[in-house]
Amino acid sequence: MTTTQELTLKTEPFILNIGPMHPSTHGVFRMRATLDGEVVTDIEPVFGYLHRGIEKLAEERTYTGIIPFTDRLDYLSPMSNNLGYCLAVEKLAGVKVPERGEYIRIITAELQRLANHCVAIGAMFNDAGAYFTPFLYMFRNREKIYDLFDMLCGQRVTYNYMRIGGVSQDLPEEFLPAVAKFLPQLKKFLDEYEFFVKQNEVFVARSKGVGILSKELAINCGISGPVARASGIKHDLRRDDPYSIYDRFEFDIPTAENGDCFDRFYVRVQEMRQSVRILEQAIKQVPDGPFRANVPQVIHPPAGESYAHIESPKGELGYYIVSDGSIAPYRFHIRPTSLINLGALRNMVRGWKVADLIFIFGSIDITMGEVDR
């Protein structure tokens, strides 16, 4: 239900360039917003400020050499990118991943979903104007997850941890007890965070009913992930098209109905709780044994094409690889979740004010590395 306020005053629209370097465009995203006073009448996004041409560079590198590229695509959740890419190449080369490798992959992917939602929710509050406090509270947990990944693969942001056929190194013995210690801390924190923020009058006023994305428009634009689930689409690849061993865990898919900024925020909070549930089940069942199928560092997959998609924290992340039998892929295409999720930005934002434009854009949670590739 949108109330219409007829503006009697005829004002002359002016173009405001919310430029590539803006404090809350999550990277180098540029919008030419046509404003009429404070009301946004039209926006025209301009991309390409972080287009590094990964798809072209990938055609000159071996299949293992591409893994560092996938870390830098959606740099807020590199583990999920690694997982998606490895699944696509394993489907192409027909490699069977041992049990322990699968479990390590699920644990790291779910930890990465927690870390990504931390920044997504925190950045959303920054765009609403809360001066960094909710962001820093959330960043503490991301630091804890950084420690866990640092223990696994030695880097805090670009992990380069998964390999075709499993993972690169085994879990150190103090990893699983640390995760077991981290999960109750996170649950306690999530309750405190909801108490801290969920009923804040100004946040509720800024987010309830703002930037509504209807279900039909979301499906028509191909939107996936928490943004789609907040509009009522009950579609989650971990349940509808279970890859790796997601069918062994029971968890449910949080959805909401009216698809406004508040629902996008709350779906992410609930998804973090579901990820904690999956992690609790996963760390109990990690078997021993090999963590990596014996696949050489330079492989020659048979000629052909394959597409594998996973439920990355931002939505459906897919890798379409065409191979001609040589050591490098013939064509390497990444389904850009963030770029496609932005497809409905224009419809969601028209008619709202400049402050809402920034807030709605923040609630979609995109990463420029994945948009521009």
Place this chain on the structure above:
Amino acid sequence: MTTALAATEIVSQLSAQFPGAVEEAGTDAVLVKGEHLPAVVEYLKTAAGLKFDYLNFITAVDYYSYFEVVYRLTSLEFNRYIVLKTRCYTRNKPSVLTLTGIYQGADWQEREIYDLMGISFKGHKNLKRIFLWEGFDGHPLRKDWNR
């Protein structure tokens, strides 16, 4: 489990609806002639038993002798997917009919293919470069593009 719609079953239905549209049917990919593409996709989207309402992605591959544009559609209701392909054999100014009328999600992905691969989409309202700047010469993702 998102099952692939059996190509054989769909090919018979499609050739009944649009004679001559389907060139060949691979294991799970259906090769459609360029000019019939929007009609076929419209039919797949609206037909009762099919309901392919979700466009996963569009991409293009340069096979030197021809360009191949790959579409992947999913039906959220019946949890099925289908891969459509069209080919255009000319190397200078290849063009395919646009799907922006049917799927709004196709808009930027088609612009990206135009920008990086050089395939123009007839009927696309705002076909401009999306990633590179206007003065950039050539389309980098083509196999014969050198720096």
Place this chain on the structure above:
Amino acid sequence: MEIDENKDYIYDAHELDVHEGQIIEKLKANSQKSIPDPDGWLDEDIKRNIVLTSLDWVIDWARRSSLWPVACFPACCAIEMMAVEGPRFDLSRFGMEILRASPRQADLMITAGTLTWKMAPNVQRIYNQMPDPKWVIAMGTCGISGGIFRSGYNVVPGYNKIIPVDVYIPGCPPRPEAVIYGIQMLQKKIAKSKAVPDLNELPNPLKKGKK
């Protein structure tokens, strides 16, 4: 509220893009050689002939203890910049948590991310908009040499192609401690820079054509 659909604004979007394209091509043409590092002070420091008056010392102390970074966060190093600003490796201890969004009030540009040719004119304009005592830290391998994307068609091989860089921090991305170590190296540099120009070196306006 009627807005006539045929947008007759001063310039339409296509014209803007073409103009931007020309700027990029011109910048790409004349920035093939990298700008030499401003490290003149390093040799003098080794030869021990930097003499600072007490006024110099006070001004340098003020400048190095309140460096305000400008928000220049293109890519993955931005996540590590957030970690440096975050609660664990706290940059506000150095008085640097005032993240000025407008370059007018900033004096340190930490280039956290890959620079592409399309972005290069904007970064150069931001650098020029910053008021004078300003420094640049090239953070991360992409900032130093274009890193993993160096052979890309749209990537500038290093920020020192378009702006002079004072400190290089290798790493992809460098740890927050490495960034703080780099900032402290920059503070050492500022501590040794001459803030007050001594008068006899300045060109004397009265003497025509002498200096």
Place this chain on the structure above:
Amino acid sequence: MKFENFGLGIVKGLSVAIQYVWRHALVTQYPEQRLNISRRSRGNELVWSRERCTGCATCAKACPQGVIEIVTATDMTENKYKVETYRVDTGYCIQCGLCVEACPYDALFMGYSYERAKYRRAELVQTNDELLESPQRPVSGYFHPDIAKKLPKQTLLIEKIVEKRK
């Protein structure tokens, strides 16, 4: 904008924020207090051991960017190629660790320290003897479990905030 619960949400937020005033701030003040970084940490440099290296250049092939330049003698002396120059540009290497993983003779290690910022671009390039292991250039346990065991345990924010001074 409605005040459903009469400003209670604001009071809740205030109560949570005030609790942190008397809690311990989780800051490691870097120059004085330092964290024990991970045993498999990929520091900002490569460490190369001249004795084990046989000059097979598998590392140069495995590197996605071709950062490692290796020039060896042509003849084989006691089945080793004598390596003349082995140059790594740390400003160009992204520390992805694929070379350490690929080296069949365990001659290559990732560095353990991260304080490698420089003033000059040229200083970032390290050649032969600068790459050898030394007390200033410790070795990390990345892909070397035996070295990892000897390194100190990592400080986890889950357990404690800062490494107690020994």
Place this chain on the structure above:
Amino acid sequence: MEPISAGALDIIQPTYWPGNYWWHWLFYTVVVIVFMLVMVIGAIYFERRAMGKMQTRLGPNRTGPFGLLQPIADAVKVLLKENIVPGVADKIVHFLAPVIAFTPVLLIFTVIPFQNGAMLADLNIGILFIVAVSSIATVGVFMAGWGSGNKYSLLGAMRNVAAVVSYEIPMVLAILGVVMVTGSLSMNDIVNAQNIPNILVQPLGFLLFFTAACAEINRSPFDLMEADSELTAGFHTEYSGMRFAMFYLVEYAEAIAMSAVISTLFLSGWRGPWLPPWLWLIIKTFFVFFLMIWVRTIMPRVRIDQLMGLAWKFLFPLAVINLFATAIEVLAWPDASQWIFVGVNIVLAGALVFLGSRLFKTGLGRVEV
């Protein structure tokens, strides 16, 4: 504690203390300027440390002992930076804006009593002077927004004008409540009459005044003028060097000025047991300033139409009702002790806030486009 008659105190503190008029003026001008500068430097340090602590991190602690010299380092550095005036800018307006924005804030301090009768000018219309002077700062801010020829700063300046106009009314009505209870406009008399701090006598008045003051001086949750997540740096986007230092000073000086006014009006200014009176004023000012920091730490920003809605649909009716109720109380029990006022007003405040938030609703803010 019965009110101290002005005469008895003459021995300690004659109103024109250093005798000659000019000596008095000189002494108090120096006191006001030094007080304002020291308090602003203290406020900058206090805010960065307090917010740091509340965000599980530490504030600046490396420059000087415990980081105490950090604001001084900031000031010295900002004063010595290059002054850039954008080519598009309207030079004179761009130059004058910080001056016009800064002087009113200094004038507010002239009327605030540090001790009984110890202020630069013991105006008998003290509080009216403050309200009048504090709205001149808006002219300076709008000149800054318009003068720098930048779309973002223009947007910030327009928002400032709209906000200050709307929040002037609830602010004045809240002050009227206090004036009616004390019976005089002079700040000194207000403080002398406050045996029970006005925050108890006028609880709703305090709430309204605090909210309206936060909106006037661009403090969160109403900091739309310098909304750094939307309008990069609001109205002072194009200012650098010395002029930006003036605006940075104005931001904190206004916060300290409003906290001093609030503590004078509602927390009985310099009155308090053991400590010297002027120290009480500083403690109370820092307490109110801490309230502002505390609110700023957790609150997101209000949108511009909600800001307007809140002023006109929530604060204004409450202020009128509060004024009306106070009038009835003053007339009904002219000589009774004020504790009756306290009881009645607290109950009234609770009822009004409950009723107000039940009825208050702004539009959704979406314009059909």
